[in-house]
Amino acid sequence: MATNQELLRESLEAVWHPCTQMKLHERLPLVPVARGEGVWLYDFEGRRYLDAISSWWVNLFGHANPRINAALADQLGKLEHVMLAGFTHEPVVELSRRLAQLAPGNLGHCFYASDGASAVEIALKMSFHYWRNRGESRKTRFLSLENGYHGETLGALSVTDIALFRDTYSPLLMQGARVPTPDWRRAAPGESAEACALRAAQALEQALERNHEQIAALIVEPLVQGAAGMAMYHPAYLKKARELCDRYSVHLIADEIAVGFGRTGTLFACEQAEIAPDFLCLSKGLTAGYLPLSVVLTTDEVYGAFYDDQVTRGFLHSHSYTGNPLACRAALASLDIFEQDGVITANRHNAAYLNRRAAQLAAHPRVKQFRNTGMIWAFEVETTDPAFSRNFFRAALERELLLRPLGNTVYFMPPYVITEPGIDLLVERTLGLVDRLDDPLRR
Numbered sequence: 395m396a397t398n399q400e401l402l403r404e405s406l407e408a409v410w411h412p413c414t415q416m417k418l419h420e421r422l423p424l425v426p427v428a429r430g431e432g433v434w435l436y437d438f439e440g441r442r443y444l445d446a447i448s449s450w451w452v453n454l455f456g457h458a459n460p461r462i463n464a465a466l467a468d469q470l471g472k473l474e475h476v477m478l479a480g481f482t483h484e485p486v487v488e489l490s491r492r493l494a495q496l497a498p499g500n501l502g503h504c505f506y507a508s509d510g511a512s513a514v515e516i517a518l519k520m521s522f523h524y525w526r527n528r529g530e531s532r533k534t535r536f537l538s539l540e541n542g543y544h545g546e547t548l549g550a551l552s553v554t555d556i557a558l559f560r561d562t563y564s565p566l567l568m569q570g571a572r573v574p575t576p577d578w579r580r581a582a583p584g585e586s587a588e589a590c591a592l593r594a595a596q597a598l599e600q601a602l603e604r605n606h607e608q609i610a611a612l613i614v615e616p617l618v619q620g621a622a623g624m625a626m627y628h629p630a631y632l633k634k635a636r637e638l639c640d641r642y643s644v645h646l647i648a649d650e651i652a653v654g655f656g657r658t659g660t661l662f663a664c665e666q667a668e669i670a671p672d673f674l675c676l677s678k679g680l681t682a683g684y685l686p687l688s689v690v691l692t693t694d695e696v697y698g699a700f701y702d703d704q705v706t707r708g709f710l711h712s713h714s715y716t717g718n719p720l721a722c723r724a725a726l727a728s729l730d731i732f733e734q735d736g737v738i739t740a741n742r743h744n745a746a747y748l749n750r751r752a753a754q755l756a757a758h759p760r761v762k763q764f765r766n767t768g769m770i771w772a773f774e775v776e777t778t779d780p781a782f783s784r785n786f787f788r789a790a791l792e793r794e795l796l797l798r799p800l801g802n803t804v805y806f807m808p809p810y811v812i813t814e815p816g817i818d819l820l821v822e823r824t825l826g827l828v829d830r831l832d833d834p835l836r837r
């Protein structure tokens with residue numbers, strides 16, 4: 395039986411942790427996790443944390459969900475993995491059919507990978523290759539949004555605009571163009587969220603007008619730019635982006651890796667703008683937070699441009715674990731829960747409850763721009779602490795909350811199985827934390 399202390403020591407010796415300056419762990423201990431159940435994570439000594447950010451936005455139906463566990467146990471007895479080039483299996487076929495049916499528009503062709511960044515790479519490569527197969531070899535550039543985030547492999551990082559992740563590697567990245575964000579925090583005084591979105595769309599129109607001959611695709615995070623600090627925007631932007639991409643023969647890539655599967659209040663965020671993209675990238679919630687899996691859905695039109703006697707006109711991207719049966723089964727079990735439990739409707743009740751409970755937090759003098767889209771909440775905290783994010787994270791852990799602010803933005807992105815008592819605890823303790831910001835936070 396491991397103990398907290400053993401695990402911490404061995405982890406720092408052997409594991410290089412992501413998104414981390416390892417030296418900081420000389421002062422800030424890692425958080426050991428022994429097991430999870432529902433919205434709670436437990437260490438080896440019985441300490442618990444409410445996973446209010448769904449373990450980096452992936453978990454939908456809680457940890458150790460009995461229904462997903464049962465589906466995986468069943469799949470383990472049948473087939474753990476087989477290569478997908480030249481072979482096929484039930485879970486990947488069923489998942490592809492169901493995703494195609496649920497996705498907006500006619501996105502009938504599913505290409506799999508294991509992580510979000512790889513899904514973005516695939517969409518970028520497919521778009522470029524589509525235009526090349528169509529004889530438009532000048533279309534080699536990608537248009538992306540200011541403050542956008544699409545993952546951290548070199549292609550995905552090229553269309554990402556988060557300085558902390560990007561700047562060091564900028565000599566390695568592809569050139570592309572960036573257009574203003576429709577983030578409503580940028581609205582001028584008196585300007586509505588919709589007007590702000592349409593103003594950003596005008597800038598997009600100008601960029602496309604000038605450069606469309608070189609542009610293969612525009613990539614966006616529909617409705618919420620997650621890593622930018624849960625920047626939310628009006629669906630009018632997406633509607634306009636769809637129109638403009640059609641007018642200028644540019645693909646629209648919807649990166650719904652973070653917002654897909656109900657996060658914004660509809661199964662897919664694009665539904666709120668009544669549009670369908672040319673490529674839909676999904677990952678994070680796809681397996682309800684169980685296993686690494688991502689997928690790019692695309693149209694007959696794109697698929698058809700690769701369908702040919704010549705091998706090299708095909709999409710030859712290969713990845714060892716493509717369409718892993720266990721991951722596909724977890725995704726299918728998650729889709730079953732959506733269907734059987736009416737999750738989208740249930741979430742609306744939960745969201746309304748949280749909004750009512752959070753009135754006092756939203757009105758707190760240190761809290762600015764409290765905002766909500768579906769099952770995502772965020773607000774800015776006014777503070778002079780340059781290490782606010784880290785200090786708030788530690789202070790929250792002491793009150794049994796896993797909250798990991800992005801800069802000065804605190805956000806909630808709880809698993810959908812959170813109950814009213816869980817919401818009460820989350821909101822009340824967060825209010826307590828914000829209230830006590832004047833006290834020197836424990837380090």
Ligand SMILES: *Cc1c(COP(=O)(O)O)cnc(C)c1O
Binds near residue numbers: 508510650
């Ligand atoms: C997390 C994320 C990615 C990258 O996914 P990984 O699985 O971490 O590679 C890409 N796009 C968006 C919008 C994301 O939130």
